Amino acid sequence: MGAASDRFQDIREGVRALCAEFPDSYFRKIDEARGYPDAFVDALTKAGWLAALIPQEYGGSGLGLAEASVIMEEINRCGGNSGACHGQMYNMGTLLRHGSEAQKRQFLPAIATGALRLQSMGVTEPTTGTDTTKLKTTAQKKGDRYVVNGQKVWISRVQHSDLMILLARTTPFGEVKRKSDGMSIFIVDLHQAIGHGLTVQPIANMVNHETNELFFDGLEIPAENLIGEEGKGFRYILDGLNAERTLIAAECIGDGYWFIDRAAKYANERIVFDRPIGKNQGVQFPLAESYIEIEAANLMRFHACELFDANLPCGAEANMAKYLAAKASWEAANVCLQTYGGFGFASEYDVERKFRETRLYQVAPISTNLILSYIAEHVLGLPRSF
Numbered sequence: 356m357g358a359a360s361d362r363f364q365d366i367r368e369g370v371r372a373l374c375a376e377f378p379d380s381y382f383r384k385i386d387e388a389r390g391y392p393d394a395f396v397d398a399l400t401k402a403g404w405l406a407a408l409i410p411q412e413y414g415g416s417g418l419g420l421a422e423a424s425v426i427m428e429e430i431n432r433c434g435g436n437s438g439a440c441h442g443q444m445y446n447m448g449t450l451l452r453h454g455s456e457a458q459k460r461q462f463l464p465a466i467a468t469g470a471l472r473l474q475s476m477g478v479t480e481p482t483t484g485t486d487t488t489k490l491k492t493t494a495q496k497k498g499d500r501y502v503v504n505g506q507k508v509w510i511s512r513v514q515h516s517d518l519m520i521l522l523a524r525t526t527p528f529g530e531v532k533r534k535s536d537g538m539s540i541f542i543v544d545l546h547q548a549i550g551h552g553l554t555v556q557p558i559a560n561m562v563n564h565e566t567n568e569l570f571f572d573g574l575e576i577p578a579e580n581l582i583g584e585e586g587k588g589f590r591y592i593l594d595g596l597n598a599e600r601t602l603i604a605a606e607c608i609g610d611g612y613w614f615i616d617r618a619a620k621y622a623n624e625r626i627v628f629d630r631p632i633g634k635n636q637g638v639q640f641p642l643a644e645s646y647i648e649i650e651a652a653n654l655m656r657f658h659a660c661e662l663f664d665a666n667l668p669c670g671a672e673a674n675m676a677k678y679l680a681a682k683a684s685w686e687a688a689n690v691c692l693q694t695y696g697g698f699g700f701a702s703e704y705d706v707e708r709k710f711r712e713t714r715l716y717q718v719a720p721i722s723t724n725l726i727l728s729y730i731a732e733h734v735l736g737l738p739r740s741f
C-alpha cells in the first residue's frame with residue numbers, strides 16, 4: 356500500500372505479529388457469541404500497546420499520537436476491532452492532563468500495566484444527545500462526597516472496565532455565565548459504584564459493541580475523585596476529543612485498507628463469465644476510487660497527529676481526519692460488499708461484520724453533521740446554527 360501507510364514499520368510489524376495470533380475466526384466467533392475479546396485485549400495490554408500514550412515516568416511507553424494511531428490502525432487492518440479496547444488508550448488523557456500528581460501516581464501506573472482498566476467515559480445522555488452542555492446528570496457536593504443522580508446512555512465497555520470518567524453538572528445550568536461552565540469530571544470506581552447507586556443496563560445493538568444505559572440514584576463519589584477544578588469539566592473533556600477523533604480516524608483507515616485488500620484479492624480470484632470479475636472496469640473503478648479516498652484521509656490523519664504531537668492546535672485537522680476517514684471506510688465497506696456479491700453477506704467472509712463495525716463511526720463518537728458544523732463555524736467563520 357501507499358507511502359503514508361508504510362510509516363512506523365517497527366510498530367506495524369509488532370502489532371501485526373500479535374494480531375496474527377488472533378485470526379478472523381477468533382473475531383467472528385466473538386461476534387457471533389456477542390462476546391468480548393478478552394484474550395486479545397489481555398495480549399495487547401501485556402505487550403504494552405495500550406499504554407502507548409502514558410508517559411514513561413508513569414509506566415507507559417511515552418509515544419506520540421502518531422504511533423498510538425498506528426497501533427489502532429493495525430488492529431483494524433488485521434481484521435480486529437479496536438472499539439473493544441480503544442478507551443484504554445485515550446480515556447486516561449483527561450487524568451494525565453488535568454489530574455493531580457497524587458491521582459496520576461495512584462492510577463496511571465496501574466492503567467499502564469492493565470491492573471486497572473479505564474475503558475469507559477460517560478458523557479452522552481438520553482434526553483440531550485449531542486447538546487452536551489444541557490446534560491441533566493448532577494453531582495452535588497455533600498461534605499467529603501459528591502452525590503450523583505441522573506442517567507447516561509451508550510456508555511461503552513463498562514462491563515470490561517474498573518474505572519469510568521464521568522461528566523456531570525455541579526452548578527445548575529441556570530446559574531452559570533456560559534453554558535459550558537458548571538460541569539465537572541470524576542473518576543468513578545465501577546466496582547464500588549455498581550449496586551450502590553449505579554445500575555447498568557446493557558443495550559443490544561447492531562455491532563458487537565458492549566455499551567450500556569446507566570442509572571445514577573444517589574451514587575456517592577469521594578470528593579478526592581474530582582479531576583481538576585470543579586466546573587471546568589466540559590473543557591477538560593473537549594481537550595481529549597482531538598486525540599480520540601484522530602485515533603478513531605486511524606481505525607477507520609485500518610478498516611478501509613482491510614476492505615480494499617480483501618475486495619481486490621476476491622476480484623482477482625472470483626471467476627464469472629470465464630474471467631476474474633476484477634477484469635471489469637465496473638468492478639475495478641470503485642475499488643480504485645475508494646483506495647484514493649483512504650490514502651487522502653490517511654494524509655489528513657498524519658497531519659492531525661503531527662500537530663497534536665507538536666502541541667499545536669489541531670481541532671480542525673482532527674475533525675477533518677475523522678470525517679474523511681469514516682467516510683472513506685464506509686465507502687470501502689460498501690464497495691467491498693458489492694465486490695463480494697452474495698458472498699459478502701455470509702458471515703464466514705467477515706465482510707458483513709466489518710461493514711457493521713465501521714458504520715458506527717459516522718455517528719460516534721461524533722456524528723458527521725457535528726463535524727461539518729464545527730468546520731463551518733470555526734474554520735469558515737459562518738454563523739452558529741445552534
Ligand SMILES: Cc1cc2nc3c(=O)[nH]c(=O)nc-3n(C[C@H](O)[C@H](O)[C@H](O)COP(=O)(O)OP(=O)(O)OC[C@H]3O[C@@H](n4cnc5c(N)ncnc54)[C@H](O)[C@@H]3O)c2cc1C
Binds near residue numbers: 476477484
Ligand atoms: C455504539 C455506540 C457507542 C457509544 N459509546 C459512547 C461512550 O462510550 N460514551 C459516551 O459518552 N457516548 C457514547 N456514544 C454516544 C455517541 O457519542 C452519540 O450517539 C453521538 O454523539 C450522537 O448523539 P445522539 O445519539 O444523542 O444523537 P442526537 O444528538 O440525537 O442526533 C441525532 C442525529 O441528528 C443530528 N443532529 C443533531 N443536532 C443537529 C444539528 N444541530 N445540526 C445537524 N444535525 C444535527 C446528528 O448529527 C445525528 O445524526 C456511543 C454511541 C454508540 C452508538
